[in-house]
Amino acid sequence: MASIKEIAKAAQVSCSTVSRALNHKKGVSTEVRDKIIKIAEDLSYFPHSGARSLVQNRAGVIGVIIPRTSEFAFQSPFYNHVLLGLSEMAGRHDYNLMLIINDSRSYTSFYYRHQVDGVIVVGNRINDERTIELAEKNVPAVIVPGFPEGEYQNLATVNSENFKSTHRAVSYLIGLGHRKIAFVLGSMSSKYSFERLEAYQKAFREHDLDYDPAYVAESDFTKTDAYRLMGELLDLDQPPTAVICINDTLTPGVLQQIFSRGLKIPQQISVVAIGCSDLLDLVLPPLTTVRVPAEAIGQTMARVLIQLIETGHCNKRHTVIPTDFIIRESTGPAIGQGG
Amino acid sequence: MASIKEIAKAAQVSCSTVSRALNHKKGVSTEVRDKIIKIAEDLSYFPHSGARSLVQNRAGVIGVIIPRTSEFAFQSPFYNHVLLGLSEMAGRHDYNLMLIINDSRSYTSFYYRHQVDGVIVVGNRINDERTIELAEKNVPAVIVPGFPEGEYQNLATVNSENFKSTHRAVSYLIGLGHRKIAFVLGSMSSKYSFERLEAYQKAFREHDLDYDPAYVAESDFTKTDAYRLMGELLDLDQPPTAVICINDTLTPGVLQQIFSRGLKIPQQISVVAIGCSDLLDLVLPPLTTVRVPAEAIGQTMARVLIQLIETGHCNKRHTVIPTDFIIRESTGPAIGQGG
DNA sequence: TGCAACAACGCAAACGTTTGAGCGATTCGC
DNA sequence: GCGAATCGCTCAAACGTTTGCGTTGTTGCA
Structure with a gap:
């Protein structure tokens, strides 16, 4: 409501001085500055x-776009x-x-329409042409996940360490003697489904083992579908002795399917969860987890974007955030396996 | 990037005409209007x-404030x-x-600093002085939950039907023969904990029953605390035959405590959940639920606020959204009770 | 023909802020 | 003690819109 003009009048100075005083720029004496600041507070002034x-x-303002329902x-x-x-x-x-x-x-229209300083896209789809447009129009932007083809000045990416973490989890299970390791994936059009499956395969190869595609299930990312698929997996002649869930x-x-059959974790089946949900922390037994550092991803995205906005460039165009592999009580040695 | 001036130059008209054309105001001929609109599109113009x-x-822009961590x-x-x-x-x-x-x-400073048109407060605390300030400064605002003392022109509230729904759930359990009905509450400084407890008490009174305060547990709203409290409740000499969980x-x-003891739902204990989480939909057996229409609350808040912003008043200053009581499979007759 | 009404458009002010240029007055360096 | 630098401040332009008012040209009516 109160504008800079009213403050200027009250303090008997010009608008310029008020502006400089309130923004703590130099060129204004301490007495005048204090006076102005006091008046501004009294008038409960907020810049427009x-x-x-x-x-x-x-x-x-940072624009956050989530291209999902x-x-x-x-x-x-x-x-x-x-x-x-x-x-x-x-x-x-x-x-x-x-x-x-x-x-x-x-995305670009959003940037222009709302005069945001930069844009963050969470959950970018592979080859989404809107991301490319963003990059080509040189809009400061940070996306997760994805590595676009070209190198654009103002486009940065943040990803989590999908391959490495999954690889470690699978290796760990193999080390425990598991051979029939179910992997409930999401859609393969998703970048991380793809990466994590590759890691799964590589871990098997490294141990000179063949992996059986029958244990890899592609879901539509919903709980219902996961429930159904886990049911099918457990109905196999040789049911898996371990299962990895690809996301929250x-x-x-998957868990409900296991619970509903009364299977004991980890005695009868080992479970590894990949994700960041705290809701699952209370599941008993506590789940061995590949923890995706979603919060750190968000922090990093913001930090990089702000640097992009304010300096026009960024130190690291592609950041990969490490994941944690937390071994808890839902995994144990495989039973009835040759070791 | 492109401003109204450039369009004006390209179309060989004045800025005023461009503005009027793009905002579909009258005073501009159809030919000129179409021409301007075309140019605006070509230049990918967006108003600042x-x-x-x-x-x-x-x-x-609507400001959404969530006064929580x-x-x-x-x-x-x-x-x-x-x-x-x-x-x-x-x-x-x-x-x-x-x-x-x-x-x-x-909250008021937020309103002024960001030039939002109105403010929505989700999760208002009882007697939060910032809400009052909002009302006194006449900022268009909608809050949930809460009924402020005074009647303010620009302040509206939205609440869910806490009392009625809880009352119905408790009555239902009593009707099934339950007498020892545990109620895991949140903090009593929360408005809805209070309201729901009153409903619980009233339902008992209406059936000429005394309720035993031992079955009412006040938690700090965390899962961990709920797990602990449910443990204590089940350790009572006369453990409850039913339990109501006050929120998501x-x-x-609560469920994990029940699962960990291998208790069968609803044969050994009935469970009623109050909340809006879909995550729990897959719990087996499906939970009897008082469904808090959080989405509808959000919609209503937005609708009322927009009306407040655009017309300066609203039809209903206090809206109460009804809850659904959905009977599913987690509730059944009490065992070992006199009926 | 004369005049009112109206449509289509331009002009310029206004919104609230920042900021480079300019201008006295004081201080500094030598 | 004189020019130069610095300080503290003002002036005014600029950002991109919208909008009341004025102007011009056309139409309608008597």
Whole structure:
């Protein structure tokens, strides 16, 4: 409500001086500055962000795009944790978040329409032409996941260490004597499904073992489907002695199938979860987990984007965040296996 | 990038005409209008929202404040679903969402600093002075939950039907013969814990029964605490034959305690969940649930706020959204009870 | 023919802020 | 003690829109 003019009048100085005083720029004496600041507080003055963005070409807002249905975005712990990291880091640098969910329009149009300073895309699809447009129009942007073909000045990526972590988990299970290791994947159009499957295969090869494709199930990422698929896997003549769940959404479905059959974990089947959900922390026994650092992903994305916005370049265009492999009580030696 | 000026030059008209043409106001011939619109598209023009908000005093942005830690906000399905409803309804009316989580500053300052058109507070604490400030400064705002003392022109509330739904659930359990009905509450400083407990008590009174406070447990809203409390409840000399979980965060803890003891649901204990989490839908057996319509709450909040913003008043200052009581398979007749 | 009404458009002010240029007054260096 | 640098401040332009008012040209009506 109160504008810089009223403060200027009250303090008997010009607008310029008020602006400089409030922004702590030099060129204003301490007495005048203190006086102005006091008046501004008394009048409960807040700068008009629109006017400011007009002249400064900076809005102090980061656009966050989640190209998923709202349902999906808010149900998956991954997005929640990324948002958490984003909001934390953005807040620390005095940026706010503008949220766009399930908008079919171009990312670039969003950037222009809302005068955000940069754009973050969470859950980028492989080969989404909108990401390329973003890069070609030189919009400061950070995406997860994905490595675009070209090298663009203003486009950065953040990924989690999919291959390595999955590889470690599978190797661990093999080391425990497991050979029939079920792997409940999501859709293979998803980048990380693909990477993690490769890791799975490589771990088998490294131990001079063949892996049986029958134990790899491709789901549509829903709990229901995971429940169904796990049922099919357990109905095999040689049911798996271990199972890996590729993400948070699937894990409950797999677990419920196991629980419903009264199978003991880890005595009868070992379980490894990949994901970031805390909701599963209370599952008994505590699950051996590949923890995807979604919060750190969000933080990093925000940090890189802000650097991109403010300096026009970034130190690392492609960041890979390491995952943790946490061995807890849901995994144990395979039974009835040759070791 | 492209401004209205460039379009004006290209179309050989004045800025005014361009503005009028693009905003579909009258005073411009159809030929000129079409020409301008075409040029605007070719130049991929987007109006500068800052400049627009400067002169129109409207930003097209709704501020969403969640006065919780980021962890809490993003873990609880309630907030997620409210956000879902908000984003859906806001999008439909061409508003965007600006998200503020865990900001200790005044709500009013947020309103002014970011030139949002109105403010939504999700998870208002009883007697939070910041809400009152919002109302007193006449900022268009909608809050959940809560009924402030005074009647303020620009402050509206949305609540879910806490009392009625809980009452119905408890009555149902009593009808099934249950007498020792555990109730795992959250903190009593929370409005809905309080309301729901009252409903619980009233249901007992109405059936001419005394309720035993020993079965009411006040938690700190965490899974861990719920797990612990449910353990204590089951260790009672006369363990409960039914349990009601007051919200999504608690339910997994309670369930895990039950599962870990190998108790059969509903043969040995009936379970009623209050909440909106879909994650629990896959729990076996499917839970009898008081479904809190968080998504509808979000939608309603957005709708009311937009009305408040655009017309300066709203039809209903206090909206109460009904809850559903969904009877599924986790509840059954009490065993070893006199009926 | 004369005049009112109206449509289509341009002009310029206004929104609130930042910032380079400019201008006295004081201080500094030598 | 004189020019140069510095300080503290003001002026005014600029950012991109919208919009009331004015102007021109056309049409309608008597």
